[in-house]
Amino acid sequence: MYDFEDTTSTVRVTTVCVVGAGYVGLTAAVCLAQLGHRVVCVETNRERLATLQRGEVPIHEPGIEELLTRHARSGRLAFTDDLDVAMTGVSVALLCVGTPPGPDGEPDLRQLGRAGADVVAAARSDVLLIVKSTVPPGSCEALELLAAGHARDGVRVVVASNPEFLREGQAVWDFFNPDRVVVGIDEPAMQSLVTGLYPAQWPLLLCDRRSAELVKYAANTFLAVKISFANEVAQLCEALGADAHHVLTGVGLDARIGGAFLSPGPGFGGSCLPKDLAGFIAVSQSVGQSAPLARAAQTVNAQALAGLLSKLDASLGSVRAKRVAILGVAFKPGTGDVRFSPGVGLGEALARRGALVRAHDPLADPGSPDVEMVADPYEAAAGADALVIMTAWPEYRELDHQRLREVMAGHVVIDAVNVVSIGEVAHVDYDVYGVGRGLAMDFAPVLWPPLEWMLDVEPSDVAASR
Ligand SMILES: NC(=O)c1ccc[n+]([C@@H]2O[C@H](COP(=O)([O-])OP(=O)(O)OC[C@H]3O[C@@H](n4cnc5c(N)ncnc54)[C@H](O)[C@@H]3O)[C@@H](O)[C@H]2O)c1
Structure with missing residues (x-):
């Protein structure tokens, strides 16, 4: 190879x-x-x-x-x-x-x-x-x-x-x-x-040794900040009706920024980024500094999982006693490593809320009592009220969505890694929620502030005219 x-x-x-x-x-x-x-x-x-x-x-x-x-x-x-x-x-x-x-x-x-x-x-x-x-x-x-x-x-x-x-x-x-x-x-x-x-x-x-040691911590902290920034932009896209894919592609094409690590998703996991970010903060604290940027990246990352849970709550009413299928428990595609994996974190959080969780992954098995692993994505989806895709494995881009919908009990799909092509599943009776893809809503509120900022009038007059 x-x-x-x-x-x-x-x-x-x-x-x-x-x-x-x-x-x-x-x-x-x-x-x-x-x-x-x-x-x-x-x-x-x-x-x-x-x-x-x-x-x-x-x-x-x-x-x-x-x-x-x-x-x-x-x-x-x-x-x-x-x-x-x-x-x-x-x-x-x-x-x-x-x-x-x-x-x-x-x-x-x-x-x-x-x-x-x-x-x-x-x-x-x-x-x-x-x-x-x-x-x-x-x-x-x-x-x-x-x-x-x-x-x-x-x-x-x-x-x-x-x-x-x-x-x-x-x-x-x-x-x-x-x-x-x-x-x-x-x-x-x-x-x-x-x-x-x-x-x-x-x-x-x-x-020198201290600098070399800090290169690694600082590099991983920067990558964590970049991912959290992408997720913050994605949240804004959802609220504004913009598409994070276009926005972040446009941002990343700037040679000064670069597109790597600018994809929105379920937050970073694995054995390195969460640990090294926490280490960077602990080290800063040990010398009297507060590392506000690194802390913000941590906060945004924690919100990614909370955001997925609230999307599930909003679409299912409540997750209690609901069947949820998770596709992908490895912390990223290409590895069987489940340390600090968002997929496992979601499965455990759902189990704590009384949901029944069944999952598939091509390589990984967390061995968690909260997550029943099965050998096939369609088996994981059988009878599920909702399906959540958590790892961007290539095979999850090739899923037969008609077949998935037929085996599922419900029609909610949360695509936390944006692998489902919305156009290709338009004919399937699905509600697909990606990350950072604007949701159908009344966008009028989005228009008022720019209008207000354009008009040569007192802001209070615009507010009064609404
Ligand atoms: N995994 C990554 O992607 C990655 C990338 C860059 C840096 N790192 C860093 O490298 C280090 C190792 O990471 P890893 O993922 O390989 O860890 P790991 O847990 O996969 O492997 C560590 C191995 O060391 C063995 N071990 C522990 N104490 C030992 C001893 N006294 N004698 C012999 N073997 C011993 C353990 O049994 C284990 O097999 C960590 O500091 C990690 O942050 C990891």
Whole structure:
């Protein structure tokens, strides 16, 4: 599927210990092996480790299986849970463990602290820890202090930052086609140990550690702000009778703005944006700043789910004891990841309100008692009073709407990702509510304010004439 072959030329071949075999660690492990490095990947989850040692891939990520098979054979890639084995003769470790949000949005860095301490304890000579996990500024310096306390006599510990920017569903492609490689290191003599992992022609931003750490937080916060802005514009479109698709396409065609992440929808989810936005706010707060823009993005995002619930309430009367079908529980198409997924959030919110929820997804299964998963979208829709499309999977653009309508009990369709072509379903006895598509209403109120602003009269006269 991918052409990996032209990337092996200019790396400084290194033996690397990759710690954590999730989306980031497993991608890094197979891709670094492809670049010519020797990689030992350490994973503490026994089930995940056993799967990998059998040569199977525990996540859906195109390209990983091919590289895993290739480099298990080439001898450049191995999996273990034994750090003593992994760190034998190894002085570079890439930390790719989880940094989930704590209850107040503060990042939970315990996995990172533990992994760093364990790696250093296993190291027999000077060790460079490279933090790929997303962490708040100051974490590399803190980890250096913490880990040094676990080092054997005479072993020196240096920590560098090298945040990861891959997107789930295209992680391998992103690894080999980075917009930038960011490396934060405060020891010039050790820079090349990090930068040499990657081909020299890849765009490199070399800086101090705090800046590198903040690049990742700031980038994800900006993406979250962009999505929330699109959703705010979409709400305005609904109220004004405009079409958010046209509006945001027109906005995004401006080269200074760009169209990526400007689609309205059910709000952002996944394991990164909500967590990193909350982390950005927590970090700002920790240094006495309030991050008003980031907070606003969070508020708008929470309103997206509330907006869907009120559309359902408005169209069904109440959702209590109603059957609702959800199409799509993955947080975005192309992945089976359901962490902080809007589809799962909606299912659980509906169940709390007494609705019966049945869902379909081509890949994902949240394993939630509130959401019954079925194998086919038409089975999910059977008997449903309302259907909600929550993930823009390509197959949901190809649905047979006549057939869906025949199996449904009701006629309400909430298209939270705007995949239904209104023109193509005009003949179906449906009420389709998209996001940011103006609803049929009396638009006269929209006309009065501009008229008032045009006329050379006192505003009070216009008001009196209405
Ligand atoms: N998923 C993404 O799209 C993405 C993109 C960029 C950055 N990130 C960041 O990268 C980090 C990892 O994300 P992820 O999605 O790969 O997480 P993940 O939860 O999928 O994977 C983390 C893995 O680390 C393992 N692990 C934890 N402690 C360990 C230890 N001491 N030794 C060995 N293995 C250990 C876990 O068992 C798990 O398999 C996070 O900080 C995340 O914010 C994620």
